[in-house]
Amino acid sequence: MPINIHQLAEAAGVSIATVSRVLNNADYPVSEKTRQHVLKIAKEMYYQPNQIARSLRTDRSGIIGIIADDISKTPFSPLIIRGIQDYMRSAGYFCMIINADWNPEKEKEAVHDLLNRSIDGVIFSETWHDSINLDLDVRNKPYVFVHRLFKNPPSRSVIPDEIYGSRIAVNHLLKLGHRRIGYINGPEDYYASGERLKGYQMELKEFSIPLNSTLAVSGDWSTNSGYEGTKKLLSIKEPPTAIFAANDLMALGAIYAIQEANLRVPEDIAIVGYDDREIASISRPSLTTVTLPCYEMGKASAAMLLDLLEKKVEKADEIKVRGQLIVRQSSGTQERRD
Numbered sequence: 001m002p003i004n005i006h007q008l009a010e011a012a013g014v015s016i017a018t019v020s021r022v023l024n025n026a027d028y029p030v031s032e033k034t035r036q037h038v039l040k041i042a043k044e045m046y047y048q049p050n051q052i053a054r055s056l057r058t059d060r061s062g063i064i065g066i067i068a069d070d071i072s073k074t075p076f077s078p079l080i081i082r083g084i085q086d087y088m089r090s091a092g093y094f095c096m097i098i099n100a101d102w103n104p105e106k107e108k109e110a111v112h113d114l115l116n117r118s119i120d121g122v123i124f125s126e127t128w129h130d131s132i133n134l135d136l137d138v139r140n141k142p143y144v145f146v147h148r149l150f151k152n153p154p155s156r157s158v159i160p161d162e163i164y165g166s167r168i169a170v171n172h173l174l175k176l177g178h179r180r181i182g183y184i185n186g187p188e189d190y191y192a193s194g195e196r197l198k199g200y201q202m203e204l205k206e207f208s209i210p211l212n213s214t215l216a217v218s219g220d221w222s223t224n225s226g227y228e229g230t231k232k233l234l235s236i237k238e239p240p241t242a243i244f245a246a247n248d249l250m251a252l253g254a255i256y257a258i259q260e261a262n263l264r265v266p267e268d269i270a271i272v273g274y275d276d277r278e279i280a281s282i283s284r285p286s287l288t289t290v291t292l293p294c295y296e297m298g299k300a301s302a303a304m305l306l307d308l309l310e311k312k313v314e315k316a317d318e319i320k321v322r323g324q325l326i327v328r329q330s331s332g333t334q335e336r337r338d
Contacts, residue, residue: 003045012041064088064305065114065122066097067107075277076294080125080146083298091306093120100127111135121305124148125298142308144316146301147294149191158301161320162192165290166199166244167206168325169272172288173242174207176331178270182240183216184229184250196246196274215240219250226253234261241269242331248273248280248289255283255330266332276326285329293321 009016022038071077100107122143150157186193219225245251251273273289280287
């Protein structure tokens with residue numbers, strides 16, 4: 001049976017008013033020693049505040065809405081949402097998740113459903129939506145975007161630092177001595193493709209290596225496109241000694257094409273991918289790759305929303321979260337994280 005605030009106050013040896021001030025972060029002064037004591041007892045007794053009563057006092061429900069594309073179809077959404085939930089739970093909020101299936105009408109319906117449940121704010125995770133939402137603006141509900149760029153101007157969004165991720169991948173190969181580095185890009189109309197291409201080009205220029213258009217091919221994120229792209233790279237007069245693929249699936253396709261050509265990875269051609277999907281650690285050879293910082297982006301988007309909700313900021317600037325390089329067998333060096 002859950003305990004109430006009276007029982008918590010008695011167990012802590014303080015007044016009900018003191019417990020209330022601690023739990024609600026009231027401006028009324030409470031010594032840090034007392035505050036920590038009350039919080040410790042509350043945790044030990046598994047105290048859960050009455051959210052209905054709290055919402056009546058604060059005009060907040062303590063509920064945050066998350067509108068996602070379809071968490072069953074992307075490897076990234078679950079980690080993003082876990083980051084949001086972990087951060088929100090530590091701040092005393094409950095998350096309600098709705099899948100919108102990349103459908104603008106379903107997403108609009110999801111917004112209305114959340115508003116009818118008196119949510120305090122909304123996080124759009126990997127959805128088609130990337131601009132002002134009038135329904136939320138009219139109701140003065142803060143909202144942010146994660147893994148989706150907010151347009152005109154860039155703000156209120158948390159995205160990966162794609163240029164940085166691409167640069168550390170290419171830098172790794174350059175430091176291993178490679179100077180002819182092939183690149184397999186994603187579809188041209190994707191923001192991530194453009195940014196990762198920029199990173200590849202910038203890092204080559206940093207090492208005073210001229211850009212060679214024959215070393216860059218396009219893919220569509222699929223394993224087969226990585227396979228076909230690598231076959232093109234192997235057919236040129238001076239094929240690359242290393243290949244950076246803009247995602248792990250294309251990198252896997254690159255490995256298949258190299259092995260089919262009776263070449264070895266990494267002895268003949270080194271490979272680096274991007275995303276750190278589960279397949280990267282179990283492929284043979286295991287894949288050196290750059291992490292897509294999904295969990296960290298989720299936490300950052302939750303922090304951004306709470307700052308807006310608690311009026312710590314009037315507007316939220318765009319945040320770019322950096323991934324890290326995970327070195328495995330495919331680049332020919334000892335496994336490590338950089």
